[in-house]
Amino acid sequence: MRKTPAERRAFVLEQTQLAGVPLVPELRVYQARAVNAVWFETARWLERDDADVPFWCVPWAGGQALARYLLDHPELVRGARVLDFACGGGVVGIAAARVGARVCAVDIDPLARTATELAAEANGVTLEVTTRDVVGAPLPDVDVLLAGDVWYERAPAARFRRWFERLAGRGLTILTSDAGRHYAPRRARELARYEVPTPFDLEAAATRMTRVLAIEPPAPVPSHDDVPDPAPSCQNG
Ligand SMILES: C[S@@+](CC[C@H](N)C(=O)[O-])C[C@H]1O[C@@H](n2cnc3c(N)ncnc32)[C@H](O)[C@@H]1O
Numbered sequence: 001m002r003k004t005p006a007e008r009r010a011f012v013l014e015q016t017q018l019a020g021v022p023l024v025p026e027l028r029v030y031q032a033r034a035v036n037a038v039w040f041e042t043a044r045w046l047e048r049d050d051a052d053v054p055f056w057c058v059p060w061a062g063g064q065a066l067a068r069y070l071l072d073h074p075e076l077v078r079g080a081r082v083l084d085f086a087c088g089g090g091v092v093g094i095a096a097a098r099v100g101a102r103v104c105a106v107d108i109d110p111l112a113r114t115a116t117e118l119a120a121e122a123n124g125v126t127l128e129v130t131t132r133d134v135v136g137a138p139l140p141d142v143d144v145l146l147a148g149d150v151w152y153e154r155a156p157a158a159r160f161r162r163w164f165e166r167l168a169g170r171g172l173t174i175l176t177s178d179a180g181r182h183y184a185p186r187r188a189r190e191l192a193r194y195e196v197p198t199p200f201d202l203e204a205a206a207t208r209m210t211r212v213l214a215i216e217p218p219a220p221v222p223s224h225d226d227v228p229d230p231a232p233s234c235q236n237g
Pocket residue numbers: 055056058059060061062063064085086087088089090091092106107108109112132133134135147148149150156
């Protein structure tokens with residue numbers, strides 16, 4: 001069932017508490033006390049049996065690590081036009097805004113938009129947040145794309161990777177993070193690693209080793225001139 005922005009705000013505030021982010025105590029975002037309970041309530045509230053995991057009520061290990069890295073390396077985004085892709089509860093975009101980036105955030109889940117808007121207000125930063133699927137878009141107005149913890153499902157991960165590599169090939173900086181998910185990109189440069197505190201009921205571990213990664217552009221396709229001559233064959237004489 002469609003909800004108004006005011007109804008979404010009331011729902012997020014009712015279901016979560018504003019709390020410090022374990023690896024990034026400088027920031028606070030709206031977090032579930034128990035994710036399963038919020039999931040159940042979200043499904044009931046939306047009248048949808050197939051409601052997705054409420055990703056927006058958790059600062060995921062990948063998001064925490066990327067936010068930590070940005071706060072510790074502000075020169076990477078200060079003054080830049082930044083897109084926080086798949087913003088969830090907003091921890092990554094808020095970190096970027098905190099160090100002086102101009103940030104847009106995007107997620108396909110309207111509740112993620114609401115949670116990010118509320119968290120931006122609580123942290124005293126301004127973000128423009130939208131709900132849409134921008135995968136494949138050329139993003140001419142973006143210098144840096146940030147994507148925290150997006151490597152957990154095969155088909156979306158493949159889509160994201162192809163798009164990110166294309167954007168990196170056009171000169172965008174693409175920073176992401178991997179908390180040991182299955183579909184993390186291989187063509188990426190590791191910038192840092194952190195042991196990130198995580199809720200045990202979600203991750204079945206008290207911490208997760210999480211890497212911050214820079215996506216590399218695709219390998220150049222060799223031009224005709226680069227193809228070496230075949231090795232001389234001695235077989236016939
Ligand atoms: C595990 S959460 C990560 C949230 C946040 N980046 C963090 O690290 O805390 C993954 C997020 O990706 C979003 N997502 C999935 N597919 C998307 C797409 N095509 N475009 C934008 N967001 C997407 C989900 O709605 C969810 O909020």
